């Protein structure tokens with residue numbers, strides 16, 4: 533009943549949910565147990581859309597199978613148990629870490645110029661033809677999901693500046709029927725409020741919003757742009773939708789730099805007094821061109837001490853094994869506080885993350901400079917040229933990615949192209965190091981600027 537009321541409220545808030553044609557994404561009661569509901573919605577796939585251009589908005593939902601629903605379905609729990617597969621060998625590294633979380637950068641562009649992320653002089657952007665097209669992004673997502681990836685996060689640059697982000701999310705959201713459980717976004721929030729409702733409709737489940745100051749003037753200094761009010765508008769809209777049952781996990785990420793925004797630690801903690809916001813303080817990390825300096829870095833212990841001075845009852849919250857943050861809560865506050873301690877306490881031992889850059893390189897570690905091009909392998913089928921939707925259909929690439937078996941168990945059904953991709957991915961994953969280099973080495977490591985990695 534509560535779910536129905538939530539959904540009614542959400543429908544009222546999202547008129548497009550009522551108007552738009554039925555899609556597989558929309559079927560899910562937003563905020564419900566999506567994994568379980570996914571198993572009940574096979575029969576609602578939209579018909580294929582034709583004559584689309586190189587744009588995810590026209591990617592047909594028929595990329596995904598439509599099993600016969602005439603027979604009575606077993607319980608969701610039983611189906612999940614029956615279809616459970618061993619985790620892919622290709623995504624398992626030599627330390628037995630299973631990589632079920634993929635972060636895909638979908639643009640190099642950004643509408644801000646944050647001091648720790650973008651070098652002051654800007655970065656040289658790749659020519660458009662070198663960047664992954666939307667069909668290529670969906671193809672890679674599908675291949676990774678076929679191997680056991682359950683969480684995809686879209687990053688950038690600033691992902692919301694990509695014009696077709698909503699249709700792209702709809703296509704990736706459709707992979708829920710293949711096992712995807714979470715579709716997340718990392719954003720600076722500047723234009724999020726304009727696209728948020730449509731994104732929720734497309735299946736968005738989590739947002740990490742980067743915000744380093746609560747002072748509009750300081751915001752302009754730190755981001756070299758205006759836009760504080762727009763960010764707050766986005767946060768408010770997420771909270772509003774959550775009140776209606778949207779169930780979006782919201783985390784506000786704040787990079788703390790000594791002498792710049794460290795005096796704002798307490799105001800950030802207090803954001804959670806009445807709102808269910810998790811603020812995560814991030815230790816300042818070195819990337820190309822961000823003028824990192826150890827003295828500017830405030831350690832987790834220092835930040836914790838600042839908070840404990842004001843809130844001595846701050847208590848630790850038990851987290852999940854793959855969490856990148858250590859989480860705390862002030863008793864009585866609705867929100868939580870987390871710390872991402874990349875510099876002082878690495879969390880590499882439980883790392884489950886892989887990254888794809890917007891120019892199609894697989895990066896197995898944020899702080900490693902080893903990369904392999906997946907784009908070049910995919911494009912072999914098209915003489916090295918970008919693959920648009922028509923070519924994707926013609927080559928039946930998505931069908932192949934969708935059904936790519938986990939070879940160990942279903943040997944022989946993966947075709948040559950997917951096999952080559954999986955081999956290259958598997959080799960890169962096997963070369964992943966146990967942990968990133970220490971602080972001293974990291975600052976001298978040649979790596980992409982943060983804006984070109986995708987966080």
Ligand code: SF4
Pocket residue numbers: 878879880881883884885896897898899900965966967968
């Ligand atoms: S530094 Fe590399 S290995 Fe460690 S948590 Fe980050 S991505 Fe994973």
